[in-house]
Amino acid sequence: MDILQYDTIDSTNIEAKRLTQSGKSPGFAVMSQNQTAGKGQYGRAWQTPPGNLALTTVLPLSTNLALRPTIALMAGIAIQDVIEPYLTAHQRLQIKWPNDILINGAKLSGTLVEADHSAMYIGIGINVAYRPEHVPYSTICLSEFAEVRPEILAEQLVQSLVDYHQSWITDGFEPLIPLYQERMFNFGEEIQFMVDRENSEWIEGQCLGVDSHGRLLIEQADGQVTAHASGDVIIKKSNASS
Known part of the structure; x- marks a missing residue:
């Protein structure tokens, strides 16, 4: 899949929408290591200082309306699959519903899923080099325990999303529920x-x-x-x- 790289951008989700509105077909991604106007869930600001990763993957929209609300959870599983190999033995990786990725309870990444009539946009923000400041929750970044190149991480994330998207389209979300709950923060608590x-x-x-x-x-x-x-x-x- 083609990954378009920008040094600095307002928002990878916004740029991805601009491109599809200009005629580009789903099946591409937009990444930047510096995002100036990123948004998370419920319109909250998402900080992406230089050295972190903002990535939006644009995929075909499912025609199954009942399936669409589970996109965010499917994305959470796909992201965790990529992050897990970077961890050390004492670190625990979990998904906080619907798709925040936590390491030992501290937030590593967040995801914003949006859709229009032609595509769905899976926007991922990952703390690679820096932790966000002035937020009311604990955070962590990948550089604290691993050497990670954002462009390589982006390639891995896109491939994982493509793979999970295909199985999600074919088989639905239900087969993924046990996998999701196995990784779920606070499950049973x-x-x-x-x-x-x-x-x-x-x-x-x-x-x-x-x-x-x-x-x-x-x-x-x-x-x-x-x-x-x-x-x-x-x-x-x-x-x-x-």
Whole structure:
């Protein structure tokens, strides 16, 4: 797959959309080691200082509407497969729902998945050389324990996404659920979950994993099991990542 490299860019997701709107077909990626206007989930700013990696992979949009909400979770598995070989023996790699990648509870990467009528855009931000500053959660970068070239990492990520995307299109998300839950942060544990951040509405309960639609399943104290398509697992900074 063609990977277009930029020294500095406003946003790899935005540039990828500009290219598809100009007629470029899905099946390419945009990368930069310096992103000035990156965004994460819910419109939050995502810092990509020089030396880190911002990567957007543009893939064909699934015609299966029921499958689309699971794109983010599929991407999380694909990213973790690439990062795992770089780890040392004492490091634990996990996915915080839906697709943040944590190392020993500290955030390494985040993913923003967007779609339009012609393609889906899987935007990945990875702390390669530097940790983000002034964020309310613990962070980590790859350079703390491994030598990583961002351009090589980008190639590995794109290939992993292409491979998982193909199996996801062919077989759906359901076969990936056991793999996702095996790697899931807080699986089977008590969690706090922010249902509505704007109104500070949250619940507590046991994380039961995810369903075939990618929704987070939480069993509350009264035995009620609720399924959530959006929201945030709350992790205090003293306990590591958010």
